[in-house]
Amino acid sequence: xxxxxxxxxxxxxxxxxxxxxxxxxxxxxxxxxxxxxxxxxxxxxxxxxxxxxxxxxxxxxxxxxxxxxxxxxxxxxxxxxxxxxxxxxxxxxxxxxxxxxxxxxxxxxxxxxxxxxxxxxxxxxxxxxxxxxxxxxxxxxxxxxxxxxxxxxxxxxxxxxxxxxxxxxxxxxxxxxxxxxxxxxxxxxxxxxxxxxxxxxxxxxx
Amino acid sequence: xxxxxxxxxxxxxxxxxxxxxxxxxxxxxxxxxxxxxxxxxxxxxxxxxxxxxxxxxxxxxxxxxxxxxxxxxxxxxxxxxxxxxxxxxxxxxxxxxxxxxxxxxxxxxxxxxxxxxxxxxxxxxxxxxxxxxxxxxxxxxxxxxxxxxxxxxxxxxxxxxxxxxxxxxxxxxxxxxxxxxxxxxxxxxxxxxxxxxxxxxxxxxxxxxxxxxxxxxxxxxxxxxxxxxxxxxxxxxxxxxxxxxxxxxxxxxxxxxxxxxxxxxxxxxxxxxxxxxxxxxxxxxxxxxxxxxxxxxxxxxxxxxxxxxxxxxxx
Amino acid sequence: xxxxxxxxxxxxxxxxxxxxxxxxxxxxxxxxxxxxxxxxxxxxxxxxxxxxxxxxxxxxxxxxxxxxxxxxxxxxxxxxxxxxxxxxxxxxxxxxxxxxxxxxxxxxxxxxxxxxxxxxxxxxxxxxxxxxxxxxxxxxxxxxxxxxxxxxxxxxxxxxxxxxxxxxxxxxxxxxxxxxxxxxxxxxxxxxxxx
Amino acid sequence: xxxxxxxxxxxxxxxxxxxxxxxxxxxxxxxxxxxxxxxxxxxxxxxxxxxxxxxxxxxxxxxxxxxxxxxxxxxxxxxxxxxxxxxxxxxxxxxxxxxxxxxxxxxxxxxxxxxxxxxxxxxxxxxxxxxxxxxxxxxxxxxxxxxxxxxxxxxxxxxxxxxxxxxxxxxxxxxxxxxxxxxxxxxxxxxxxxxxxxxxxxxxxxxx
Numbered sequence: 001x002x003x004x005x006x007x008x009x010x011x012x013x014x015x016x017x018x019x020x021x022x023x024x025x026x027x028x029x030x031x032x033x034x035x036x037x038x039x040x041x042x043x044x045x046x047x048x049x050x051x052x053x054x055x056x057x058x059x060x061x062x063x064x065x066x067x068x069x070x071x072x073x074x075x076x077x078x079x080x081x082x083x084x085x086x087x088x089x090x091x092x093x094x095x096x097x098x099x100x101x102x103x104x105x106x107x108x109x110x111x112x113x114x115x116x117x118x119x120x121x122x123x124x125x126x127x128x129x130x131x132x133x134x135x136x137x138x139x140x141x142x143x144x145x146x147x148x149x150x151x152x153x154x155x156x157x158x159x160x161x162x163x164x165x166x167x168x169x170x171x172x173x174x175x176x177x178x179x180x181x182x183x184x185x186x187x188x189x190x191x192x193x194x195x196x197x198x199x200x201x202x203x204x205x206x
Numbered sequence: 207x208x209x210x211x212x213x214x215x216x217x218x219x220x221x222x223x224x225x226x227x228x229x230x231x232x233x234x235x236x237x238x239x240x241x242x243x244x245x246x247x248x249x250x251x252x253x254x255x256x257x258x259x260x261x262x263x264x265x266x267x268x269x270x271x272x273x274x275x276x277x278x279x280x281x282x283x284x285x286x287x288x289x290x291x292x293x294x295x296x297x298x299x300x301x302x303x304x305x306x307x308x309x310x311x312x313x314x315x316x317x318x319x320x321x322x323x324x325x326x327x328x329x330x331x332x333x334x335x336x337x338x339x340x341x342x343x344x345x346x347x348x349x350x351x352x353x354x355x356x357x358x359x360x361x362x363x364x365x366x367x368x369x370x371x372x373x374x375x376x377x378x379x380x381x382x383x384x385x386x387x388x389x390x391x392x393x394x395x396x397x398x399x400x401x402x403x404x405x406x407x408x409x410x411x412x413x414x415x416x417x418x419x420x421x422x423x424x425x426x427x428x429x430x431x432x433x434x435x436x437x438x439x440x441x442x443x444x445x446x447x448x449x450x451x452x453x454x455x456x457x458x459x460x461x462x463x464x465x466x467x468x469x470x471x472x473x474x475x476x477x478x479x480x481x482x483x484x485x486x487x488x489x490x491x492x493x494x495x496x497x498x499x500x501x502x503x504x505x506x507x508x509x510x511x512x513x514x515x516x517x518x519x520x521x
Numbered sequence: 522x523x524x525x526x527x528x529x530x531x532x533x534x535x536x537x538x539x540x541x542x543x544x545x546x547x548x549x550x551x552x553x554x555x556x557x558x559x560x561x562x563x564x565x566x567x568x569x570x571x572x573x574x575x576x577x578x579x580x581x582x583x584x585x586x587x588x589x590x591x592x593x594x595x596x597x598x599x600x601x602x603x604x605x606x607x608x609x610x611x612x613x614x615x616x617x618x619x620x621x622x623x624x625x626x627x628x629x630x631x632x633x634x635x636x637x638x639x640x641x642x643x644x645x646x647x648x649x650x651x652x653x654x655x656x657x658x659x660x661x662x663x664x665x666x667x668x669x670x671x672x673x674x675x676x677x678x679x680x681x682x683x684x685x686x687x688x689x690x691x692x693x694x695x696x697x698x699x700x701x702x703x704x705x706x707x708x709x710x711x712x713x714x715x716x
Numbered sequence: 717x718x719x720x721x722x723x724x725x726x727x728x729x730x731x732x733x734x735x736x737x738x739x740x741x742x743x744x745x746x747x748x749x750x751x752x753x754x755x756x757x758x759x760x761x762x763x764x765x766x767x768x769x770x771x772x773x774x775x776x777x778x779x780x781x782x783x784x785x786x787x788x789x790x791x792x793x794x795x796x797x798x799x800x801x802x803x804x805x806x807x808x809x810x811x812x813x814x815x816x817x818x819x820x821x822x823x824x825x826x827x828x829x830x831x832x833x834x835x836x837x838x839x840x841x842x843x844x845x846x847x848x849x850x851x852x853x854x855x856x857x858x859x860x861x862x863x864x865x866x867x868x869x870x871x872x873x874x875x876x877x878x879x880x881x882x883x884x885x886x887x888x889x890x891x892x893x894x895x896x897x898x899x900x901x902x903x904x905x906x907x908x909x910x911x912x913x914x915x916x917x918x919x920x921x922x923x924x
Contacts, residue, residue, distance in 0.1 A: 208546070208550050211546050211549070211550060212542075212543050212546040212547065214546075215542040215543065215545060215546035215549075216538075216539050216542040216543050216546070218542065219538040219539070219541065219542035220535055220538045220539055220542065222538070223531075223534045223535055223537070223538035224531060224534070224535060224538075226534070227527070227530050227531040227534045227535075228527060228531070230530070231526050231527050231530050231531070234526070235526065
């Protein structure tokens with residue numbers, strides 16, 4: 001039971017308490033770019049969940065299977081991770097485009113966007129380096145913990161993105177002062193949403 | 207200097223590099239798909255970082271949008287001026303610059319059935335967000351004039367039917383109204399070749415049965431215009447009449463043939479000199495038609511064309 | 522051409538990989554010294570600051586002891602156990618490096634414990650708290666001394682937090698609690714001085 | 717030389733700040749809570765931008781199109797790692813503040829975007845100018861924001877342990893400025909302000 005609780009806390013911690021978008025401020029480029037349309041936001045969220053799980057598994061294997069045994073993890077992890085992520089994402093995109101056009105149209109077109117999405121690299125890095133989530137396990141996750149953690153990050157990303165998109169759709173028609181219309185108002189809305197997320201900070205004492 | 211460390215590092219990164227390239231090379235061969243060379247050329251000019259800052263999901267999507275004219279050459283924020291210039295040069299070489307004007311693809315207005323009465327904010331954007339819009343048609347105009355407010359050139363006005371009329375003398379084809387219109391992406395407002403002489407006043411992609419239930423002016427996919435057209439400029443695409451302006455010879459045979467009054471004379475083609483010819487089919491009470499303009503337009507036409515009064519408006 | 526697409530594409534990538542890996546390995550061996558020296562110096566400095574009585578701090582490498590300490594510390598990480606030795610070679614207490622969760626990331630701190638198991642001092646090794654808010658755990662000079670003299674985790678739990686830095690000061694408190702629990706778990710000063 | 721200056725200016729031009737705001741968003745927002753951290757972040761970005769621009773522009777003739785992204789990414793990642801290691805070794809306090817943001821320079825749209833858009837198509841000298849211009853533009857924005865947030869949020873400006881400016885202990889700044897949402901709010905108003913300014917300038921130009 002203890003293990004399960006711990007994993008559940010890890011999941012919630014990654015998804016809500018340390019939400020990658022609104023409390024960590026990672027991956028914001030696409031957050032504003034993609035959030036003006038619900039349809040796009042859903043596709044993007046699904047793609048992020050899929051790619052992050054895949055990429056962080058691959059980087060975890062590359063790190064513990066190759067870099068650490070060779071003793072070069074300390075300084076090679078950045079090029080190694082980004083190389084693996086870039087190649088993997090491009091491969092998946094090409095594969096989907098050829099063999100599953102329906103899936104490709106639903107989420108594949110967002111795949112390239114994810115290569116340079118900070119979230120993927122951030123999650124992969126944090127899974128193997130000491131950082132935010134490392135309080136209870138000295139350094140590095142096991143593969144299982146890594147998967148749970150990544151799922152949490154990705155779901156948290158998707159949830160925050162959908163929340164914000166819904167807000168923005170309403171904001172479009174709100175009587176906003178002319179000079180604040182559009183981007184400025186989106187920033188302010190994001191600030192308020194972010195304050196809300198900070199309130200989750202003490203959830204379950206995490 | 208630790209030589210073994212260097213060797214180990216080189217080995218590790220090389221292995222990853224080789225694996226990645228092998229993956230990509232295999233994919234490039236096995237999963238190759240043909241892409242429009244135009245799109246490819248633009249894609250090459252774009253940074254390819256897929257950062258999403260432009261609002262498109264990827265550089266490829268942006269290239270598609272630029273090639274299709276849905277996005278300007280300056281779309282890429284990250285690439286900045288140099289990229290924009292490269293793309294502009296590409297577009298200049300590979301496709302001619304076509305002067306465009308905005309055109310409305312809806313003749314609904316008072317003829318359209320309303321799903322509910324909207325008592326709130328007088329804005330199309332607001333109505334569009336409420337249960338999919340106040341009119342039964344999924345592509346039609348709400349008639350609340352977001353486009354009219356947005357037009358920086360004062361080229362648009364709402365007429366008695368509650369439909370925006372575009373003054374083609376003033377329209378510069380800037381596309382702002384298309385962007386502002388909540389149904390602009392559905393083709394309600396669109397930028398077309400300014401030589402196009404007729405416009406199909408319907409953009410609905412629903413089944414013909416649903417369309418009829420929603421609006422008495424809709425395109426019913428009867429193919430009469432297609433048959434009437436001597437050059438094949440009018441074609442039925444997915445159950446909707448679509449004009450190819452390049453083939454149109456401004457004979458207005460389709461305008462006459464349409465049993466629904468769904469095809470209108472428009473455009474600032476040489477054959478239709480006057481500014482606003484919107485609603486020329488003339489079936490709307492109180493909507494004035496510049497008779498002389500129509501006469502001038504029809505006079506230049508080799509094929510027999512309908513005059514304003516005798517158009518199939520009475521049919 | 523089709524046959525050697527792998528070569529055509531692979532060779533440049535391979536070259537770039539080799540060159541950058543070699544370059545990084547070299548940079549790493551240059552910066553390795555300073556990085557480790559920095560870490561050691563910071564460690565020693567904060568340990569000395571929290572237990573001024575001691576002259577040197579010897580790192581305890583006993584794996585079973587570290588495991589015991591980690592278990593007792595719960596979700597606080599124990600980054601290092603040190604035997605505090607004074608000028609004469611006698612053990613005067615223990616220094617513990619622990620990492621606890623703050624608001625902006627981990628708060629790493631050194632806790633000095635004397636022979637009687639009482640906290641002598643607490644210093645923050647590194648933290649990433651919001652300047653002006655969470656950073657009060659360092660800026661507020663009355664905060665860290667509040668832990669002085671505490672002998673058990675229960676006592677530590679009663680220390681007041683700072684307004685506006687609740688989460689950060691709670692993090693520090695948790696760290697001290699864990700350090701005390703770990704100290705008890707490894708057998709107090711007897712455990713520490715056993716070689 | 718003239719071209720060099722022109723490219724350099726382009727990065728610093730009036731439009732750049734807003735571009736930077738939009739595409740370098742993550743790091744600009746998160747790191748700008750502290751002046752010191754944001755200054756170092758800016759310097760790190762300049763270094764990475766200039767070095768990777770030089771290298772990419774130098775090897776651009778030997779880079780096959782299909783694998784240019786992996787190659788660029790590895791080059792950029794290598795320079796980022798150098799920054800990472802140097803900061804870790806010589807400025808540990810800055811390193812602990814910047815944390816995960818250093819690796820994330822790799823995926824910063826500005827860096828990869830410029831590599832592709834500029835360095836891949838231009839000579840070495842011009843690429844250096846572009847790197848410096850873009851990097852300086854970024855640094856100005858982020859350091860300015862950092863200074864504003866730290867000064868008005870906490871009441872003093874600290875650089876490498878020295879207090880540069882202080883409002884005294886009595887000053888109670890708006891805490892929100894220091895927290896992440898404060899960055900959002902500030903940004904919103906900056907964008908709105910610059911937009912209003914732009915509009916006024918255009919209007920004046922038209923009037924003349």
